Amino acid sequence: MGRLKKRLHSLTAKMLDVPQDVTLDLPRLTMIGDRQLYIENHRGVLQFTSELLRLSLSKGELEVRGRDLVMRAILPDEVFIEGVIAGIQLLHNE
Numbered sequence: 001m002g003r004l005k006k007r008l009h010s011l012t013a014k015m016l017d018v019p020q021d022v023t024l025d026l027p028r029l030t031m032i033g034d035r036q037l038y039i040e041n042h043r044g045v046l047q048f049t050s051e052l053l054r055l056s057l058s059k060g061e062l063e064v065r066g067r068d069l070v071m072r073a074i075l076p077d078e079v080f081i082e083g084v085i086a087g088i089q090l091l092h093n094e
Contacts (some may be wrong), residue, residue, distance in 0.1 A: 025058045037064060037088075039079045053081060059063070060092040 021050040029040040043056040048071060069083035 004068065018047075027055075027057050027062060027090075029062075031088075032083070034066075034085045037080060037085055039064075039080050039081075041077055043077075044078060045079070050083070053079075054081065060090065063087075063089045063091065065089075 008042060008061055015033075024039060024051065027042060028040040030040075039055060041058070042062065043058060045053070046056050046061065047054040048069075050069050051065065051067060053062075053069060053071075054066075055062045064081065065087045067084040067086065071079065071081050073080040
């Protein structure tokens with residue numbers, strides 16, 4: 001049943017020209033250079049240090065690695081970080 005629901009959401013998004021991150025509960029990342037990162041649709045902060053940010057997602061985790069990372073804003077489903085961002089990795093739960 002999960003596949004049918006996912007396919008229906010995808011078709012609805014295409015037909016109504018709605019971004020898939022809205023209908024499929026996907027994370028949206030907006031990055032400015034290697035200095036700022038804005039992440040929407042997360043499920044909570046799992047770990048945060050000046051070198052690592054781990055966020056829970058609906059289907060896995062997101063890891064952001066860097067240097068001098070600072071969390072400038074955190075809301076229930078949004079995070080804004082600054083620092084020197086070296087890498088971003090999406091880890092899927094399967």
